[in-house]
Amino acid sequence: MENQITAHEVAKLAGVSQSSVSRVFTKGASVSEKTREKVLKAAEQLGYRPNEYARSLITRKSSLIGLVMKSVSNPFYPHAVKKFTSELKKLGYSVLLIDTDDVELQMQDIDALLSYHVAGVVIMDATASFQTAEMLRRFRIPAVLFNRVVPAAGLHSVSCENESAAREIARLLIDRGCESFTYVGGREGASTHIERRRGFTGELNDKGFTCNVMTGDFTHASGYRAALKMIETNRITDAVFAANDIMAYGIFDAFRERGIRVPEQVKLMGFDDIEMSSWPAYNLSTFVQPVDRMVTLAIELLLYPERSRKADGNVHYLPGEMKLRGTT
Amino acid sequence: MENQITAHEVAKLAGVSQSSVSRVFTKGASVSEKTREKVLKAAEQLGYRPNEYARSLITRKSSLIGLVMKSVSNPFYPHAVKKFTSELKKLGYSVLLIDTDDVELQMQDIDALLSYHVAGVVIMDATASFQTAEMLRRFRIPAVLFNRVVPAAGLHSVSCENESAAREIARLLIDRGCESFTYVGGREGASTHIERRRGFTGELNDKGFTCNVMTGDFTHASGYRAALKMIETNRITDAVFAANDIMAYGIFDAFRERGIRVPEQVKLMGFDDIEMSSWPAYNLSTFVQPVDRMVTLAIELLLYPERSRKADGNVHYLPGEMKLRGTT
DNA sequence: CTGAAAGCGCTTACAG
DNA sequence: CTGAAAGCGCTTACAG
Numbered sequence: 123m124e125n126q127i128t129a130h131e132v133a134k135l136a137g138v139s140q141s142s143v144s145r146v147f148t149k150g151a152s153v154s155e156k157t158r159e160k161v162l163k164a165a166e167q168l169g170y171r172p173n174e175y176a177r178s179l180i181t182r183k184s185s186l187i188g189l190v191m192k193s194v195s196n197p198f199y200p201h202a203v204k205k206f207t208s209e210l211k212k213l214g215y216s217v218l219l220i221d222t223d224d225v226e227l228q229m230q231d232i233d234a235l236l237s238y239h240v241a242g243v244v245i246m247d248a249t250a251s252f253q254t255a256e257m258l259r260r261f262r263i264p265a266v267l268f269n270r271v272v273p274a275a276g277l278h279s280v281s282c283e284n285e286s287a288a289r290e291i292a293r294l295l296i297d298r299g300c301e302s303f304t305y306v307g308g309r310e311g312a313s314t315h316i317e318r319r320r321g322f323t324g325e326l327n328d329k330g331f332t333c334n335v336m337t338g339d340f341t342h343a344s345g346y347r348a349a350l351k352m353i354e355t356n357r358i359t360d361a362v363f364a365a366n367d368i369m370a371y372g373i374f375d376a377f378r379e380r381g382i383r384v385p386e387q388v389k390l391m392g393f394d395d396i397e398m399s400s401w402p403a404y405n406l407s408t409f410v411q412p413v414d415r416m417v418t419l420a421i422e423l424l425l426y427p428e429r430s431r432k433a434d435g436n437v438h439y440l441p442g443e444m445k446l447r448g449t450t
Numbered sequence: 451m452e453n454q455i456t457a458h459e460v461a462k463l464a465g466v467s468q469s470s471v472s473r474v475f476t477k478g479a480s481v482s483e484k485t486r487e488k489v490l491k492a493a494e495q496l497g498y499r500p501n502e503y504a505r506s507l508i509t510r511k512s513s514l515i516g517l518v519m520k521s522v523s524n525p526f527y528p529h530a531v532k533k534f535t536s537e538l539k540k541l542g543y544s545v546l547l548i549d550t551d552d553v554e555l556q557m558q559d560i561d562a563l564l565s566y567h568v569a570g571v572v573i574m575d576a577t578a579s580f581q582t583a584e585m586l587r588r589f590r591i592p593a594v595l596f597n598r599v600v601p602a603a604g605l606h607s608v609s610c611e612n613e614s615a616a617r618e619i620a621r622l623l624i625d626r627g628c629e630s631f632t633y634v635g636g637r638e639g640a641s642t643h644i645e646r647r648r649g650f651t652g653e654l655n656d657k658g659f660t661c662n663v664m665t666g667d668f669t670h671a672s673g674y675r676a677a678l679k680m681i682e683t684n685r686i687t688d689a690v691f692a693a694n695d696i697m698a699y700g701i702f703d704a705f706r707e708r709g710i711r712v713p714e715q716v717k718l719m720g721f722d723d724i725e726m727s728s729w730p731a732y733n734l735s736t737f738v739q740p741v742d743r744m745v746t747l748a749i750e751l752l753l754y755p756e757r758s759r760k761a762d763g764n765v766h767y768l769p770g771e772m773k774l775r776g777t778t
Numbered sequence: 779c780t781g782a783a784a785g786c787g788c789t790t791a792c793a794g
Numbered sequence: 795c796t797g798a799a800a801g802c803g804c805t806t807a808c809a810g
Contacts, residue, residue, distance in 0.1 A: 123510040123511060123512060123567045125590065126510075126567060126787085128786095128787060128788085129787070129788070130787080138796080138797090139796065139797045139798080140787090140788085140797085140798095141789085141790085141796070141797060141798080141799095142795090142796065142797080144787095144788065144789060144790085145789090145790095145795090145796085147788095148788095148789065148790090151789090151790085152795065153795070153796085154795055154796085157795080157796080169588065169589070171561060171564045171565050172565060172787085172788070173507070173565065173567070173786085173787050173788065174562075174565040174566050174567075174788095175502075175503045175504075175506040175507040175512075175566070175567075175786085175787080175788085176503075176507050176786070176787035176788035176789085176802085177787080177788055177789075178503045178788095178802095179501070179503040179504050179507055179786090179787085179788070179789095179802045179803065179804085180787085180788050180789045180790085180801075180802045181788085181789065181790095181802085182451040182454075182802070183451060184451060184503075189547070195525070195725060197523070197525060197528075199528075200525075200527075200528040203547070203549065204549050204550070204551075207547055207548070207549040207550060208549075208550045208551070208552050208555060211550065211555050211558055211559070211562075212555070216546055216562045216566070217546065217547045217549075218544055218545065218546060218547075219517070219531070219535055219545045219546075219547040220535070221531065221532050221535040221536075221545075222532070222535060222536045222539065223532075223536070224536050224539075227536060227539050227540070230539055231539065233499060234502075234539075234544045236499045237499050237500060237501065237502040238502050238503070238544070239451045239454060239501070239502075239503075260497065261497070262453065342725075342726075342729055346730075371729065371731065372729075374731070375729060375730040375731050376730075378730070378731075379730055397523060397670075398670075398726070401670055401699065401700075401703055402674075402703040402704075402706070402707055403699065403702070403703050403706070403731040403732065404731065454803085456802095456803060456804085457803070457804070458803080466780080466781090467780065467781045467782080468781085468782095468803090468804085469780070469781055469782080469783095469805085469806085470779090470780065470781080472803095472804065472805060472806085473779090473780085473805090473806095475804095476804095476805065476806090479805090479806090480779065481779070481780085482779055482780085485779080485780080500803085500804070501802090501803050501804065502804095503802085503803080503804085504786085504802070504803035504804035504805085505803080505804055505805075506786095506804095507786050507787065507788085507802090507803085507804075507805095508785075508786045508803080508804050508805045508806085509786085509804085509805065509806095510786070
């Protein structure tokens, strides 16, 4: 940073004022074609790039968006992050990544977001949501929740249509002739889990069926444990719906080990459609989250909130679709 | 950013000069205990945070580290990223994430790195390495390669001891009684692939064996295809070593579909030890990369290069260990 | 230890 | 369209 090329040096080489150099690099400013050419040539020659710190300081605008992630073990999130970074780049933003489990560092993470006065924050981590949301609001930094709903936060939030998706799944399993059902949920308090459970059990009840509800935490291990418990307590149902694909793999693995055949004895559905679900080891029937559209909408809500006043409340649900493979 | 609290306002409330406020927030500066208290109290009350843009501008030092990632489909990388972000946070740095496939955006990515004049860059993407490395050198931005070696780049680089690891794997398979061998490699040009192949085939040759070398690209699909080809061309060997875990899963899946039993008929080894390898569906024997130590060393090389002059050349190899599960 | 002042590299009214 | 100048919010010699 010591020997950085400044607009001044470009100006000197191009034989114009520093203001003119600046105008060439600020869109919307008017410069004559001749000046532009001279400046561009000099800039190219020197390898000039406007200093983003000076720019953000004077314009009082940040070109940084904070991405708060936590659960790296579910590929769903890294995949969404990739989509976020490339879409945001197209709009001229860079991404400040916040990605820690460490509770002690959480405060530091928020500090970073505030010190850079980021233009917006995408929160993909339910646990961070509440405290972080409070701070962001206090400092008037726009934020949006991704794949999470926290009603109290008063934030825009983008999710898949979890409830109707789960209803669709219930209907499919009924159509397949299933008569007894288990739902294996995710972490208590996670909105995705709550909505999926509500939809699944709701539809089953509407059709006159009951549902055995079990608790997991979105990990493979918790799915595995749930399945073992079904076996040990002799409550193996015709169908099992897991709140995400990863738990479904755990369930499948346990069944396979114990000789329970999927889909012949038990039909199994996951949720997310992450890459592995198409691998032959699982070949899992699941529900495809519309990740790309979720990302696009999240960005729109974050950066152009005025465009989206029409939504009822702040929660935006996007439709996905079932993807049936070998487990149903 | 319009209504940001500045040091001036804190100074006014605390009844001191703006310089004193600044001193309280710059470590190493001397302030009386009394002043510090007054300032801290006023700052707390107003929710003051030093503006990082102004700070970076005047100190000519960036607190940002660029993380260049590409392959999000291998969980190995997201996992390393998480470790990087938390370790860097402890040192007072934030992470600028660069994570795109889009070639058109690549130039923009580099621009971002340069505009923020980041304190350093970690490159985890082989294809970006060369062009990016050139630019970074030109602008004197320190960079380090992670899990990649690009000799020409003249950069520090941190990897697992791929070659000796592969030799160890060869010896294990020989000990298990295998007499014919296949290596399924990764993308041509990837140093990890090259080193692992060299070690594996080298050790086999030393012991009087040959090795069938096949080509993949680190994806599940390429492993799957390779295995099918082995079957179709009738070249099923006693042992198969895949350059990463994900390809090993693909190989396993193809074998399983075609009724070839692992490990009875074929012994299978992967590399990385990502989370899924411990799941029952694969229960894969593999080689554990020392990710945490690799990250720590990469950061040290990036930020304190003077401490590490002793290394021969710029390439740093760290030892890992075999993890034997059900496929050997 | 403390305050007044210079200056980091930009953008943007303001005159011309 | 263009240049001189002010100012964004800081840090840091420089005096005192």
